[in-house]
Each structure stands twice: as C-alpha cells, then as structure tokens.
Amino acid sequence: MAITAQMVKELRAKTGAGMMDCKKALTETNGDMDQAIDFLREKGIASAAKKADRIAAEGTTFIQSEGNTAVILEVNAETDFVAKNEGFQTLVKELAAELLAKKPATVEEALETEMPNGKKMSEHINEAIAKIGEKITLRRFELKTKGDNDAFGEYLHMGGRIGVLTLLEGTTDVEAAKDVAMHAAALNPKFISRAQVSEEEVAREREVLTQQALNEGKPENIVAKMVEGRLGKFFEDICLVDQTFVKNPDQKVRQFVESKGATVKDFIRYEVGEGLEKRQDNFAEEVMSQVKK
Template sequence: MAVTAQMVKELREKTGAGMMDCKKALTETNGDMEKAIDFLREKGMAKAAKKADRIAAEGTAFIKSEGNEAVILEVNSETDFVAKNEGFQQLVKELAEQLLAKKPATLEEALEQKMSSGDTVAEYINKAIAKIGEKITLRRFEVVTKGDNDSFGEYLHMGGRIAVLTVLEGTTDAQAAKDVAMHAAALNPKYISRDAVSEEEVAHEREVLTQQALNEGKPEKIVAKMVEGRLGKFFEEICLVDQAFVKNPDQTVGEYVASKGGKVKELVRYGVGEGIEKRQDNFAEEVMNQVKK
C-alpha cells in the first residue's frame, strides 16, 4: 500500500513521533495505522498512542435532569455559528425534554416518537432545518437513572463542547459528583475502573510493553516485572478511579469519592463531533471558483 503524506501527518499527530519515523512505520506495516502506532511504541518512538478521534463536526452537547432521571445528548450542526443560534439551542432543550419524558431505547426509536406538536422527532428536526438553513442531526443520547441515595454530576464545558454526566452511588453530595464530572471533562478517561477493560485490550497492551522493554535492551528476566509496573501506569491513564484527582493530585478520583462515602457508578462523556470527519474546505480555492463563474 502506498504511504501518503496525509497518512504520515495523521500518524505524527497521533503519536508525536518524527516524520521519517512515521513514514518508516507505515511502510513496515503496509499502511495499517493501528499497527504503525504499535510499531512506534515498541521502538520507543511514541510516548503514547493518542487514538482519540478528531473533533470535527459542530453542534452542542446538553444535559437535563429531573429527580432521579437525567439525559445527556449531542445535536450536530454544520457550523459553530448555528450551534450558538437561539433557535438551535431551543431545539436542543426541547429534544432533551422529549428524550427524558419518552425514554426511547434507540436513536431510531427516538426519531419515530411523537412530540407534543404532533410531529415525530425526525419531522420536528426537519422543520428546524428548513427554518435555520443548515443540516441538523440528533447524533446520540443516553438516559441515566439513579437511586434516592445517589447523586448526579452534571458539567458542560465551553457551553456544551464537552458534556459529562456522572452518577455517584451511596452519596447525595452533588458537588462531589460535579467535581468528578469536571475531572472527566479534562482527562477524558476511557473506563470507570480496571474491571471494565477487556482482557483483549490488556493482553494487547502487555504485548506492546513487553516488546518495548525488549527493544530497550532490558534483560528478559526482569521484563515481566517491568511490564506489570508499566501496565499499572496504563490503567492510571485510562481508568477514572485510578487517575490522580485534578483538584488534589495527592489522591485518586476513587479515593476522593470514597472520602464522600460513595463510589462511581456511571460516567457518560460526550465531546462534540468526536469521531466525525469534517470536510476540509479550501477557502482560497472556493473563492477563486466563485470569481471564475
């Protein structure tokens, strides 16, 4: 497979490795991005595999709660200008109310349900599109419930560019729950705890770390012990309760929550547009094309 400049650029952004190292890694792995990341890590050329998807699409994420129920949702638009539009913001709030009231199980089910206006959700969104003049989509949502002795943590960063909803079980300390949500907004943990990490992912990481240690010239007899130590660091990076708490790095998030008499039960974090590739427009070319007409 031919290695393109765009592929090299993408790998460099994900790993922080040098351009020539990225090109070599892609050549060695026949253009496989994931294998190229592992190749660089094994050679010690990449500090970490930054696999977070690019945030490209515009829109907003929002949270609404009532009693023991809450909903977090993401609604996308084509431009940030429209995302800040009063009509768009009102639509997002109305969709949140609808989802919280009807609690659909899937996105497809949500779009087919009737709103108080008599329109289905899909029809209601289409009317908003006609009025606002941009494509708008309800991308995802999750309805979350808690017990009477639990607490919701709700946090919107930058007006909804990132939204985090947490549930702390065993404590009604809403501020603590919000603190955890703010932490998750900043550090973006992949899992709540180590129990949630699949055996396959742990095995893959152990294999990468083992090869990395061997490539560093470490004696085989101490490699296994080294790998387990590095694996602990891996868990600290991706698991919420193992991360150093941003408000007090001397304790982990798990220790902070435990000091409040609770434990983290749920975590939902939405970054607007994550995983959506946005069309890359060449503005100068667009202007020239208009001039030629």
C-alpha cells in the same frame, strides 16, 4: 386523485418533509410528484432534504435531569456559529425534554416520538432546519436512572463542547458528582476501573510493553517487573478511578469518591463531533479539487 400512503412515503423520501406536509402537498397538486416537490420547496419545507448530504460535525452536548432520570445528548449542526444560535439551543432543550419524557431506546425510535406540538421529532427537526438553514441531526443520547441515595453529576465544558454525566452511588452530594464529571471532561478516561478493561486489551498492552522493554536492552529477568509497573501507568491513563484527581493531585479519583462514602457507578462523556469528518476538511478537499482542474 386518491393520495396513497406509498405516494406520501415517496415524497417524504425525496424531500425530508413531514408526513402531513407531504400529504397536503400531494392533495394540493392532485398527486403530481414533481409539483408537490415544488410546492414544498416554495413553502420552505423541503429545504431540509437539500442539506441531507452536508457534513454536520459542529453542535453541542446537553444534559438534563428530572428526579431520578437524566439524559445526555449530542445535537450536530454544520457550523459553530449556528450551534450558538438561540433557535438551535431552544431545539436542543426541546429534544432533551422529549427524551426524558418518552425514554426511547434508540435515535431511530426517538425520531418517531410525538412532540408536544403533535409532530414527530424528525419533523420538528426538519422545521428547525428550514428556519436555521443548516443540516441538524440528533446524533446520540443516553438515559440514566439513579436511586434516591445517589447523585448525578452534570458538567458542560465550553458551553457544551464537551458534556459529561456521572452517577455516584452512596451519596447525594451533587457537587462531588459534578467534580468527577469535570475531571472526566479534562482527562477523558475510557473506563471506570480496571475491571472494565478486557483481558484481550490488557494482554495486547502487556505484549507491546514487553517488546518495548526488550528493545530498550533491558535484561529479561527484570522485564516482567518493569512491564507490570508500566501497566499500572496504562491503567492510570484510561481508568477514571485510577487517575490523579485534577482538583487535588494528592488524591486518586477513587480516594476522593470514597471520602464521600460513594462509588462511581457510571459516566458518559460526549465530545462534539468526535469520530465525525469535519466540515473544513471536506471544504479543503473541494478547493483542492478545483485547483487541480
């Protein structure tokens, strides 16, 4: 029986296996879809599909640089135990090297790139899932480039629980750039400077602070001055260069960077699982649903 591209696509959708594995399975079973699924399951290749609906909110961040290009990525697994597995760590490094080499624009594009072993990244991840036994996903990544007179700062906290990549312009002081990355890991700023905060967000915060002051019974003639002072504290909380430098409380981050003759061009901070539902929460719901039955 002739094996069509549509048949291969359907089997891939049902099993999560790679294209060549699906084609081989269909060939071996003369195009019988159910038998092909069993064939892949017997080979351990379809195990990735069975884990597709699980929650992967653990994992690690990782940073790799080569010359004037750097990548920061987050790869998720289901448990912290697997995140520390040597096979998982090797996979993360392989994905980082591929992202640096191919420079895809999106995760979807990355998953279609061909790894050195000739398989697509998605297939390579599925093979790791089959071996490791947990759902694994490349959640996100960012590629950054710098000039010859600039510096990347790379910092992984708690073995990759938090990853920060900074880019300082005007200095090649890698240690200074790393110090800024460590600071961002600790204080979690949202913006580089006040210039990045939208007018709408500032107006909303000013309105909230104004109402707070009025509710405190402050005279209207001093409320405006109080609000501006509190806005300064608001910017200190969310803007990297306005924050008090963790390694020297007598300095702002801006002052530290300027002392190196540099400016902060960019930073990316990833924290594993941020914004994702946690596996244990899901497990608790399952237990409660059983108790109520």
